[in-house]
Amino acid sequence: MKFFIKTYGCQMNENDSEVARYYLEQEGYESAENENEADIVILNTCVVRKKAEDKFLSTIGELRKKNKKIGVMGCGAEKLKEDLFKRGVNFVIGTRAISRIPEAVELSIKGKKAAIFDDKLDEIDYRNILKRNSKHHAWITIIYGCNRFCTYCIVPYTRGREKSRKMEDILQEVKNLSLNGVREITYLGQNVDAYGKDLNDGTSLAKLLNETKNIENIERIWFLTSYPTDFSLDIAREIASSEKIAKSIHLPVQHGSNKILKKMNRRYTIEEYYELIKSIREIVPDASISSDIIVGFPDETEDDFQQTVKLVKEIKFERLNLAIYSPREGTIAWKYFEDNVPHAVKTRRMAYLLNLQKEVNKMLNESYLDKTVEVIVEERAKSGLFYGRDIRNKIIAFEGDESLIGKKILVKIKKTTAGPLYGDIIKII
Ligand code: SF4
Numbered sequence: 001m002k003f004f005i006k007t008y009g010c011q012m013n014e015n016d017s018e019v020a021r022y023y024l025e026q027e028g029y030e031s032a033e034n035e036n037e038a039d040i041v042i043l044n045t046c047v048v049r050k051k052a053e054d055k056f057l058s059t060i061g062e063l064r065k066k067n068k069k070i071g072v073m074g075c076g077a078e079k080l081k082e083d084l085f086k087r088g089v090n091f092v093i094g095t096r097a098i099s100r101i102p103e104a105v106e107l108s109i110k111g112k113k114a115a116i117f118d119d120k121l122d123e124i125d126y127r128n129i130l131k132r133n134s135k136h137h138a139w140i141t142i143i144y145g146c147n148r149f150c151t152y153c154i155v156p157y158t159r160g161r162e163k164s165r166k167m168e169d170i171l172q173e174v175k176n177l178s179l180n181g182v183r184e185i186t187y188l189g190q191n192v193d194a195y196g197k198d199l200n201d202g203t204s205l206a207k208l209l210n211e212t213k214n215i216e217n218i219e220r221i222w223f224l225t226s227y228p229t230d231f232s233l234d235i236a237r238e239i240a241s242s243e244k245i246a247k248s249i250h251l252p253v254q255h256g257s258n259k260i261l262k263k264m265n266r267r268y269t270i271e272e273y274y275e276l277i278k279s280i281r282e283i284v285p286d287a288s289i290s291s292d293i294i295v296g297f298p299d300e301t302e303d304d305f306q307q308t309v310k311l312v313k314e315i316k317f318e319r320l321n322l323a324i325y326s327p328r329e330g331t332i333a334w335k336y337f338e339d340n341v342p343h344a345v346k347t348r349r350m351a352y353l354l355n356l357q358k359e360v361n362k363m364l365n366e367s368y369l370d371k372t373v374e375v376i377v378e379e380r381a382k383s384g385l386f387y388g389r390d391i392r393n394k395i396i397a398f399e400g401d402e403s404l405i406g407k408k409i410l411v412k413i414k415k416t417t418a419g420p421l422y423g424d425i426i427k428i429i
Pocket residue numbers: 146147148149150153154155156190191227
């Protein structure tokens with residue numbers, strides 16, 4: 001039987017889908033090119049925002065009409081569990097039970113409804129999971145779960161508490177991948193900076209980066225997502241010490257007002273956040289810092305919002321993910337806070353920030369004009385041009401061909417926009 005996994009949401013879901021595919025292929029199931037060719041369609045879901053949840057729920061309806069066996073994994077499976085059976089789903093599998101996915105598929109083939117959940121994380125041996133969605137890049141989850149309990153966030157409930165993988169296993173996985181052609185890796189965690197803390201043996205993200213940079217054939221190392229009070233300046237020192245570690249730090253701030261940060265349970269003040277950015281920039285002067293911001297959190301006044309505006313103007317993030325607040329069932333904010341900022345106010349504030357950030361991007365990108373940058377080629381874009389990223393996570397587009405994918409090239413920038421940069425290939429390295 002053929003299966004197809006449709007992935008929504010974050011990069012950790014991307015990695016979980018690769019793991020699920022590995023376990024299914026081990027049991028003889030065949031991976032289909034698309035959902036139409038598949039007998040079984042598995043949705044790896046996200047419920048961080050209402051929009052994401054609505055999207056996968058509507059896909060379930062469409063798949064039912066096509067008479068497919070339907071499985072649900074990811075955060076949506078954890079949140080909705082057996083309720084999904086009422087929508088026609090055949091099996092649900094928890095975020096901590098991915099290795100048991102063949103069992104769920106087998107039961108559903110026999111006509112039974114299967115729901116498999118574990119509280120304890122399953123022991124996945126990633127060292128043999130060498131088939132990834134990309135030939136040259138691999139997502140690598142190094143820490144599961146989150147202990148932070150931001151009041152708006154569902155993740156600690158769907159993914160459980162923080163649990164780090166052993167450093168020697170991760171390094172072995174990277175070595176095996178590098179022998180298989182992988183040149184770029186991204187270390188993942190909901191709070192990646194907390195990596196190692198639960199192991200109580202001195203393991204840390206900084207140490208892992210230090211060891212990884214010595215692995216032959218690995219040319220670029222990324223990590224996502226940072227949390228301000230867990231980010232150690234040793235990580236910044238590691239970035240500064242090697243041209244292999246990307247100078248890109250995704251450090252969500254979420255808001256510019258201390259009142260709202262407290263209500264979000266973010267555990268830092270805006271002054272501490274500014275101080276951290278200043279220290280990072282002292283150690284890595286050309287660090288590219290990106291962030292996430294929520295607009296319209298409960299009790300956000302115009303004055304609170306203006307503090308976010310001030311922050312965006314002053315920090316000048318290289319990239320900003322903006323989201324309008326929507327209460328997620330089961331979170332503290334959903335239980336105790338009134339969603340009291342009118343929708344029209346939320347959308348006005350969002351539009352203002354989007355425009356502001358566009359201006360910031362345009363201005364920052366102009367400094368790239370006529371510069372030559374080192375790019376690792378990713379793939380062909382819909383426009384027909386190829387694209388890749390430089391070490392600061394800038395997306396750069398150029399004329400090319402398939403043979404360049406995975407290679408390092410030098411590109412001279414000839415045009416900048418608020419989005420991608422455009423250039424000509426000078427050299428293939
Ligand atoms: S740090 Fe906060 S927002 Fe991020 S995953 Fe943990 S609880 Fe959610």
